[in-house]
Amino acid sequence: MERSFHSEIEALKLGNGETFHGEGILAVTKALLQSGVTYVGGYQGSPISHLLDVMVQAKPYMDELGVHVEACTNESSAAAMLAASIMYPVRGAVTWKSVVGTNVASDALSNLASPGVMGGALIVVGEDYGEGASVIQERTHAFAMKSALWLMDPRPNLPTIVRMVEKAFELSEASNTPVMMELRIRACHVQGSFVASDNIAPAISSRQMQQEAASFSYDRLSHPPSTFKHEKHKYDVRMPAARKFIEEAGLNERFDGRHGEVGLIVQGGLYNTTLRALQQAGLATGTGESDIPMLVLNVVYPLVPGQIAAFCAGKRAVLVIEEGQPEFIEQDIATQLRRADLQTRLHGKDLLPMGGEYTAEILLKGITAFVGEHLPSLDTSAASRFTTELAEVRERALAELGGGVPARPPNFCTGCPERPVFAALKLVEREVGRLHISTDIGCHSFATFEPFSFGNSILGYGMSMASSAAVKNFSSKRPIAIMGDGGFWHNGLLSGVSSTLLNQGDGVLVIMKNGYTSATGTQETMSTPASEAKRVAEGSSATADEMTIENTLQGMGVKWVKTVHNYRVSQVRDLLKEAVSSPFKGLKVVIAEGECQLERQRRLKPIRARRLKEGLRSVRTRYGVDEDTCTGDHSCIRLSGCPTLTVKSTTDPLRREPVAHVTNGCVGCGLCGEVADAAVLCPSFHKIEIVTHPNWWDRVTDRFNRFFIGLLQPA
Numbered sequence: 172m173e174r175s176f177h178s179e180i181e182a183l184k185l186g187n188g189e190t191f192h193g194e195g196i197l198a199v200t201k202a203l204l205q206s207g208v209t210y211v212g213g214y215q216g217s218p219i220s221h222l223l224d225v226m227v228q229a230k231p232y233m234d235e236l237g238v239h240v241e242a243c244t245n246e247s248s249a250a251a252m253l254a255a256s257i258m259y260p261v262r263g264a265v266t267w268k269s270v271v272g273t274n275v276a277s278d279a280l281s282n283l284a285s286p287g288v289m290g291g292a293l294i295v296v297g298e299d300y301g302e303g304a305s306v307i308q309e310r311t312h313a314f315a316m317k318s319a320l321w322l323m324d325p326r327p328n329l330p331t332i333v334r335m336v337e338k339a340f341e342l343s344e345a346s347n348t349p350v351m352m353e354l355r356i357r358a359c360h361v362q363g364s365f366v367a368s369d370n371i372a373p374a375i376s377s378r379q380m381q382q383e384a385a386s387f388s389y390d391r392l393s394h395p396p397s398t399f400k401h402e403k404h405k406y407d408v409r410m411p412a413a414r415k416f417i418e419e420a421g422l423n424e425r426f427d428g429r430h431g432e433v434g435l436i437v438q439g440g441l442y443n444t445t446l447r448a449l450q451q452a453g454l455a456t457g458t459g460e461s462d463i464p465m466l467v468l469n470v471v472y473p474l475v476p477g478q479i480a481a482f483c484a485g486k487r488a489v490l491v492i493e494e495g496q497p498e499f500i501e502q503d504i505a506t507q508l509r510r511a512d513l514q515t516r517l518h519g520k521d522l523l524p525m526g527g528e529y530t531a532e533i534l535l536k537g538i539t540a541f542v543g544e545h546l547p548s549l550d551t552s553a554a555s556r557f558t559t560e561l562a563e564v565r566e567r568a569l570a571e572l573g574g575g576v577p578a579r580p581p582n583f584c585t586g587c588p589e590r591p592v593f594a595a596l597k598l599v600e601r602e603v604g605r606l607h608i609s610t611d612i613g614c615h616s617f618a619t620f621e622p623f624s625f626g627n628s629i630l631g632y633g634m635s636m637a638s639s640a641a642v643k644n645f646s647s648k649r650p651i652a653i654m655g656d657g658g659f660w661h662n663g664l665l666s667g668v669s670s671t672l673l674n675q676g677d678g679v680l681v682i683m684k685n686g687y688t689s690a691t692g693t694q695e696t697m698s699t700p701a702s703e704a705k706r707v708a709e710g711s712s713a714t715a716d717e718m719t720i721e722n723t724l725q726g727m728g729v730k731w732v733k734t735v736h737n738y739r740v741s742q743v744r745d746l747l748k749e750a751v752s753s754p755f756k757g758l759k760v761v762i763a764e765g766e767c768q769l770e771r772q773r774r775l776k777p778i779r780a781r782r783l784k785e786g787l788r789s790v791r792t793r794y795g796v797d798e799d800t801c802t803g804d805h806s807c808i809r810l811s812g813c814p815t816l817t818v819k820s821t822t823d824p825l826r827r828e829p830v831a832h833v834t835n836g837c838v839g840c841g842l843c844g845e846v847a848d849a850a851v852l853c854p855s856f857h858k859i860e861i862v863t864h865p866n867w868w869d870r871v872t873d874r875f876n877r878f879f880i881g882l883l884q885p886a
Contacts, residue, residue, distance in 0.1 A: 180228060187367065189367045190367065203293075209255075211223070212263075213267055226238075236370060264294070267296065270311060302528050316499065320349050321351065327442065335469055345416040418477065428462045430546060433542075433546060438468055441529055448531045449462070451535050454549075479504055488545040491517065498525070523537040588683075588685055588767070588840075592763045607648070608626055636663060650679070663682075684698070685766055686698070786864050792839030797856075815838075816832075844857075
């Protein structure tokens with residue numbers, strides 16, 4: 172059972188004059204409907220997952236409007252949806268995560284950008300950059316410049332974000348060019364409100380069908396010689412049209428200040444952070460009025476030369492606040508100032524870091540240095556006081572904590588079915604030695620952290636098998652590639668499995684089949700029918716006609732495919748060892764099956780709550796450690812890594828070592844006991860069944876057990 176977005180769906184239905192309250196990415200979703208979008212597609216990923224998740228769950232309402240929503244198998248298929256806007260006057264939007272998604276979609280995007288579009292086309296990109304990011308640190312800006320796609324970076328407040336979404340379609344149609352909109356994590360999750368407008372049912376939609384197919388036009392195809400015309404058209408016609416619209420529609424914003432001899436040119440997405448830094452420096456009021464004029468670029472590509480020149484004219488110096496490297500905007504502005512023969516001093520990366528997220532503290536240092544050089548008479552003591560106070564707070568924190576706070580990397584959820592596979596893999600390595608492990612994008616990449624420390628490469632979603640293609644040819648031991656079922660359907664089936672079969676490769680692929688694309692929010696996959704959750708939980712076999720990973724592999728010709736239930740650690744260990752040492756030459760696939768624990772808990776908790784409310788018998792399983800039996804060597808912890816398996820002080824005054832202990836967060840997966848058994852550790856783990864509303868048999872059995880245990884105990 173997925174998370175319910177009932178309240179968010181109701182917010183999408185708000186009409187003209189009503190107030191929308193919520194977070195940024197949901198405001199984008201509402202703005203799409205207000206813009207008369209005909210189709211929406213995408214691939215989920217932080218921080219834009221909610222956009223697609225909400226629309227998918229709101230299918231009945233989408234059907235009323237005639238809006239087609241499609242959860243695509245990867246970003247490339249999502250980008251290809253925008254082909255509908257090449258030949259038809261329909262508005263379409265797609266979404267995905269950051270540069271990793273754009274990289275997957277690059278082929279379709281390049282071929283889309285070449286002929287351009289007739290209807291408005293918008294790509295909403297979750298710009299996962301900075302301290303909270305989960306992917307490689309690159310920017311969308313480079314791709315936008317390379318393919319001549321216009322790039323928006325709106326100020327992080329809901330009214331601006333909504334207006335920019337609506338204007339993005341108009342900009343796309345005015346210049347016949349797809350538009351990208353990058354939204355950072357904080358912009359996606361910023362809370363706020365805006366006055367809603369009525370949703371617009373598109374003129375061409377699933378309810379208002381197009382009667383005739385578009386007429387053929389070779390010039391709308393990305394084939395030579397048309398592509399040569401496209402390249403000229405991009406920069407001779409489309410870019411001037413875009414710049415004209417940007418200026419006339421006032422997409423970029425200018426804020427005046429009393430120190431007009433200097434100025435700040437700011438990426439829209441960095442406006443809030445910049446304003447906070449100015450406030451700390453005493454250069455802005457609490458209500459957001461800055462003493463230094465600002466040109467806020469809600470459209471960062473293309474820049475409008477006239478706007479840049481008009482803002483910089485008459486100013487002694489300007490500071491460009493551009494996050495990430497290289498300094499595309501700064502270089503562009505420098506070129507435009509030189510061409511306009513303006514002698515305004517330009518600062519940017521000389522005062523601010525080349526790479527990394529621009530926090531308020533970092534911007535404060537850069538702005539203070541800028542003001543100190545060009546407004547030396549200005550009092551910046553507020554910035555100095557803030558910096559001093561911040562340093563004192565850090566010193567006190569270090570003294571109180573006795574040092575720096577230890578790193579707390581992400582980890583598997585309690586009871587995660589993927590943890591026992593890596594515990595089994597550690598046991599295999601004890602016997603056969605160190606193995607080359609190609610890891611992948613997904614929850615299973617948490618195995619790169621202790622206590623497992625598995626992983627020699629992560630090269631892309633579904634790419635683990637492909638990344639071991641060369642290794643297996645010179646390694647004395649077969650490498651193992653780890654992949655999730657989400658990664659398998661996203662890319663692994665083609666780039667890994669089919670490539671290995673084509674080249675008659677010999678390798679081992681472990682597919683974590685938990686029934687969902689868990690790392691992006693437990694969305695369904697190709698192999699997640701309605702009955703999948705229950706079937707995986709019960710460990711029963713799939714029927715022959717189901718769309719399963721097993722059937723797909725066998726249909727492709729994989730001869731060695733074996734499925735094992737994740738929590739049977741000894742069985743997983745034996746099967747992995749067999750795969751590594753098997754005399755069979757060819758691809759060997761181990762499908763480790765176990766339902767995502769988050770989804771399992773979401774499914775079981777309502778059932779358990781209902782049974783408790785109705786006074787029905789309910790059983791909860793958990794595990795414990797016998798303190799008297801525990802040896803205190805903690806091998807169980809090093810092998811399983813379960814968050815609920817920890818240590819506590821012993822009550823035995825003759826023992827010094829702490830003993831293992833299972834906290835009340837245990838979900839009863841049984842991994843601790845399975846690991847102890849498979850590794851031949853101490854028999855200190857015991858299973859506990861907590862029965863609520865016991866029946867007569869439970870009571871009789873309990874009294875019987877207590878009676879005989881009492882007889883066996885000393886007086």
